[in-house]
Amino acid sequence: MKKAISINPATEEEIASYERISDKSAKEKAAKANEVYQTWKKTNFKERSKLMHKLAVIFDENNEKYAQLATQEMGKTIAQSRSEIAKCALICRYYADHIEELLADKIIQTEASKSYVVFQPLGVTLAIMPWNFPFYQVIRFAAPAIMTGNTSVIKHASNVQGCAFALENAFTEAGFPQGVFTNLNVSSSQIKNIIENKNIVAVTLTGSEPAGRSVAKIAGENLKKTVLELGGSDAYIILEDVDLEKATDVATFGRLQNNGQTCIAAKRFIVLEEIYDDFLKLFSKKMKAAKMGNPTKEDVYYGPMARIDLRNEIHQQVKKTIQQGGTLILGGKIPDRKGAYYPATILTDLKPGMTAFDEELFGPVASVIKAKDEKEAIELANKSNFGLGSGVLTSDTKRGEKIALQLEAGNSFVNKLVTSDPRLPFGGIKNSGYGRELSSYGIKEFVNTKSIWIA
CATH class of the missing domain: 3.40.309.10 (Aldehyde Dehydrogenase; Chain A, domain 2)
Incomplete structure (x- = not known):
């Protein structure tokens, strides 16, 4: 198999190389994620919140290590890398603390003796992630998706696989069951097979407009929900x-x-x-x-x-x-x-x-x-x-x-630069994509919004 090579953009020196996994291995990992989903979705918010708080602590305690890795792999200044890792911890704590209110049942008054809406997880979601915020972009999706009860497989950018595996290890260290968060070191040419895999129920992508069009087409042909954030010209x-x-x-x-x-x-x-x-x-x-x-x-x-x-x-x-x-x-x-x-x-x-x-x-x-x-x-x-x-x-x-x-x-x-905030929805219109991340709006993108009616 080919390798994903991480090159320091400041020096053009190779940092590390990572073996790509085969289509068979990717299929097995997706199946494992679905198997774990069957039990993970039954855990309560308190159990999930405890693990997500542990993950936040891991980000805090390893801030410098992760920041140095991000700077080496994609070139952002070390101060901005430190801020990125700190924001990961903030996101984890936000969803750990607010998940119950964000996904609370909504009572609807009808002629039924009782009617309400519940928000239930969907299953295994594939996230195709970019290199520019190698830690935060992933956590921005993964924290709410996993707190909802979904499991996630990640196709990260080839040049930041060190960050991708560091994230996978962080979830493991925090105590999340193996398979709740999985890094798939695959090439772009393998994405179609993964989207088409029966264990994948939805796809989110942050990246270029051409990539978004390609992923949306494949997902649409397979009737799978997508959320796309495709950049802009602000x-x-x-x-x-x-x-x-x-x-x-x-x-x-x-x-x-x-x-x-x-x-x-x-x-x-x-x-x-x-x-x-x-x-x-x-x-x-x-x-x-x-x-x-x-x-x-x-x-x-x-x-x-x-x-x-x-x-x-x-x-x-x-x-x-x-x-x-x-x-x-x-x-x-x-x-x-x-x-x-x-x-x-x-x-x-x-x-x-x-x-x-x-x-x-x-x-x-x-x-x-x-x-x-x-x-x-x-x-x-x-x-x-x-x-x-x-x-x-x-x-x-x-x-x-x-x-x-x-x-x-x-x-x-x-009077402020646009920034993402867990309390506010984030996403675009036109060729910048569709769907939302973050807040009560984003967390409901990958749930089954289900009506319950009792006569």
């Missing part, structure tokens, strides 16, 4: 009344966090013309000053992209945009150094139809777009095939809220 409207210092701080972090590789990162900055020149000048200064380098160093603002091919891909998007009439203000050149580094880059003079306007730029590249007024800013923000996150920066929060309600996205934040 627009942030910058109003003329904004504090420019604060706005450019938000914009700089929003574009460079996780080395620019975040689905809900600010990608298109739509700036009203009254402040466009001043915003661009200050934003360019801060982007240029942001230190790029070894992500294990505490003073580094952003590190390399996750892989060389991804770095080359975004460089081609930048070059294509310039050929289409876009203007390069900053960056845009591959540095002469080892590693998948790409500099903070700013493109302007962008219009619909250009690559940097229409496509997701999954790296440290910002698109700055001028709008003549608020109405045009909203139109430009919504002129996208994506609809995951969006935002408004303004000193007038009521005005910001009014605009946020008009933005076509699953998430619209005023």
Whole structure:
């Protein structure tokens, strides 16, 4: 069998290699997950919560170890890796503490002597996970799904299999029965067989639009529920009344966090013309000053992209945009150094139809777009095939809220970068996918919402 190879994107050195499992082995693991599901679904919330709290403690106690692993495998700065692991612990505790209220029976008044709705687990869910948040993305799905009573098999990205196996070991160490959470080290070509497997009842994917379309097609042909989070080209409207210092701080972090590789990162900055020149000048200064380098160093603002091919891909998007009439203000050149580094880059003079306007730029590249007024800013923000996150920066929060309600996205934040929060639903519309994760809405995606009627 072929191997999944983990390569440090900062040094291009191999970290480790992991043997792929065969289709037969994947089938056996799915069967084991279904076998365990038959007993796991009968456990009560108290039993599940106890184990989930133990898992949270494991994340806390191993924060540095897991953070170093994430940084080595995909290149995010060590400070952001530590924050990611801490957020995993938070998610575990949230669902451990709130599962009963989130899945409480709902009494419905009808002519029956008693009628109500219950939320019951479905079975084994396949999760196809990306590399950009190698721990958190998995926990964001797995914690609520497992607390609901489902079991999970995970197909993680090939370049973060060290993180994938660390997660599997963490669940085992916490005391979860073997088979409740299983890592499947398989290639993308093996996914079709796994989705079609009779033991898999549903699929969730976080990844690219093409991957989402492919998975949805296979799952649909097999009548299996899917939830898809497919990235975005998030627009942030910058109003003329904004504090420019604060706005450019938000914009700089929003574009460079996780080395620019975040689905809900600010990608298109739509700036009203009254402040466009001043915003661009200050934003360019801060982007240029942001230190790029070894992500294990505490003073580094952003590190390399996750892989060389991804770095080359975004460089081609930048070059294509310039050929289409876009203007390069900053960056845009591959540095002469080892590693998948790409500099903070700013493109302007962008219009619909250009690559940097229409496509997701999954790296440290910002698109700055001028709008003549608020109405045009909203139109430009919504002129996208994506609809995951969006935002408004303004000193007038009521005005910001009014605009946020008009933005076509699953998430619209005023004066804050879009972030996921276990108390709020997370997901997109348009080509950003469908379904929700987190909160009372997300936890009910993979349950049987069942009506009970007693005459």
